[in-house]
Every structure is written in structure tokens, then in C-alpha cells.
Amino acid sequence: MNHVVTLTGVTKRYGELTALDDVSLGFPRGRFVAVMGPSGSGKSTLIQCAAALDLPTSGSVVIGGVDVGTLNETKRTILRREHIGFVFQSYNLLPAISVEENLTLSLRLAGKRPDRPWITELVERVGLQDHLRRRPAELSGGQQQRAAIVRALAARPDVIFADEPTGALDLRSASQVLDLLRSLVDDLGQTVVMVTHDPAAAARAHDALVMADGRLVDVLPEPTADDLAARLTGLAKRPAFGGAQ
Numbered sequence: 125m126n127h128v129v130t131l132t133g134v135t136k137r138y139g140e141l142t143a144l145d146d147v148s149l150g151f152p153r154g155r156f157v158a159v160m161g162p163s164g165s166g167k168s169t170l171i172q173c174a175a176a177l178d179l180p181t182s183g184s185v186v187i188g189g190v191d192v193g194t195l196n197e198t199k200r201t202i203l204r205r206e207h208i209g210f211v212f213q214s215y216n217l218l219p220a221i222s223v224e225e226n227l228t229l230s231l232r233l234a235g236k237r238p239d240r241p242w243i244t245e246l247v248e249r250v251g252l253q254d255h256l257r258r259r260p261a262e263l264s265g266g267q268q269q270r271a272a273i274v275r276a277l278a279a280r281p282d283v284i285f286a287d288e289p290t291g292a293l294d295l296r297s298a299s300q301v302l303d304l305l306r307s308l309v310d311d312l313g314q315t316v317v318m319v320t321h322d323p324a325a326a327a328r329a330h331d332a333l334v335m336a337d338g339r340l341v342d343v344l345p346e347p348t349a350d351d352l353a354a355r356l357t358g359l360a361k362r363p364a365f366g367g368a369q
């Protein structure tokens with residue numbers, strides 16, 4: 125299968141604590157993958173390593189055919205810029221500039237010319253065409269998150285990593301954002317990897333990965349919220365301050 129990002133034997137240690145323990149997996153192109161697991165199970169660490177934001181202690185991460193471990197920090201930044209889009213729970217839009225300027229800022233900072241027809245298509249798809257001149261604070265949370273998703277897609281990344289993208293939204297806005305992420309995959313062939321605590325959100329994905337104690341313990345294809353809730357029940361929470369592994 126064609127994988128956008130491949131992790132092989134990835135272990136990440138913070139001092140005595142093993143946050144990721146020998147994880148091997150690939151994120152298939154054109155799929156929507158949810159990552160679930162108890163608090164402290166290693167979901168964010170997995171995403172940080174898979175997105176080349178952080179380096180594993182051992183093992184390899186390959187993005188776009190390039191082994192991230194062979195790159196210096198500058199080259200890793202360029203690799204991320206060219207291959208990866210990020211969406212966070214907190215939107216991370218700059219408050220002092222318009223929504224429109226937010227959408228293209230990182231491209232412009234990278235010295236790239238924004239692809240205006242593509243961005244216009246995305247803006248219309250997410251229904252923000254009448255809000256471009258506003259400041260982010262003048263938008264609802266759901267609108268801000270949709271703007272953040274357009275920003276993430278502006279450079280046509282191979283994969284979008286979304287960390288709890290619906291965590292700050294009410295049910296209706298969350299549902300719209302999940303519909304949007306799913307439609308990007310179904311209609312445009314985008315690859316999306318989403319960390320979530322919410323089984324109903326994860327049920328919108330094609331596959332759900334289940335993490336526990338830093339390990340990948342299950343892959344559920346076409347998961348239902350009930351399947352996921354049942355699978356997560358009983359997975360131990362990590363001790364808050366490390367300790368026993």
C-alpha cells in the first residue's frame with residue numbers, strides 16, 4: 125500500500141519514561157485515520173514524530189520517501205512545509221490579521237506564491253467566502269477551525285495531522301468540521317490523521333488506531349462509536365508522573 129508516512133520501530137523516551145514503544149505503522153494515502161487511546165498513551169508523541177516535529181529516540185520515520193533522521197533542523201522544517209499540514213484544537217490563527225491573510229501567511233513567509241484558485245475553491249467548500257476580511261475573533265469557533273483547515277491545505281500537503289480538531293467546538297460545529305475532513309478525503313483524495321478522545325469523532329474515519337502505554341494495540345477498520353468505546357474501556361491509564369511502565 126502507498127503510505128504517506130511510515131514509522132518503523134519508533135521508540136521515544138523522555139528520561140525514564142517510554143512515551144512510544146517500538147511502533148511500526150504506515151499512514152495510507154487517501155485515508156482518514158483516527159488515533160485514539162487513554163490520556164498519556166502516546167497519541168500526541170506519535171503525531172509529533174510522524175510529522176517530523178520531534179525525532180524518535182530510535183527507529184525511523186519516512187515522509188515523502190525521506191528518512192527524517194537524516195535531516196538537520198532546517199531541512200526538517202522544509203520537509204514539513206512541503207509535505208505536512210497541521211490543525212490544532214486551538215486554531216492558532218493570528219488575531220491581528222484578516223482571515224484571508226491568515227490563510228496564506230505561512231506560504232508567503234516561505235517565499236511561495238499562493239495558488240489563488242485553489243484557495244478560493246477551498247474557501248467556498250468550507251463556506252467562508254463572506255468572512256475573509258474579518259479578523260479571526262469575529263468568527264465562530266467552527267468557522268475559525270474551518271479557516272485553519274483551509275490554511276493547512278493551502279500548500280497542498282500530502283497529509284494533514286489534526287490534534288483534537290473538534291475539542292473546543294460544540295456538537296454542531298464539531299460535526300461540520302468532521303464532515304469537512306471526511307469530504308476532503310473522499311472528494312479530494314487528501315490524507316488526514318486525527319487524534320481524538322471522542323469515539324463519535326473517530327467513527328467518521330476510515331480506520332482507527334488504538335494506542336495504549338505507548339504501543340499500537342489495535343487497528344479498527346470502519347469503526348463505529350460503540351466499537352471504539354468498547355475497545356477503549358479497560359485500557360489502563362498511565363500513572364500521571366511516569367513511574368511503573
Ligand SMILES: Nc1ncnc2c1ncn2[C@@H]1O[C@H](COP(=O)(O)OP(=O)(O)OP(=O)(O)O)[C@@H](O)[C@H]1O
Binds near residue numbers: 142162167362
Ligand atoms: N516533552 C515531554 N517531556 C516529558 N514527558 C513527556 C513529554 N511529552 C509527553 N510526555 C509523556 O509521554 C507520555 C505520552 O504523552 P502524550 O502526550 O503523547 O500522550 P497522549 O496520549 O497524547 O495524552 P493526552 O490524551 O492526555 O493528550 C505521557 O506520559 C507524557 O507525560
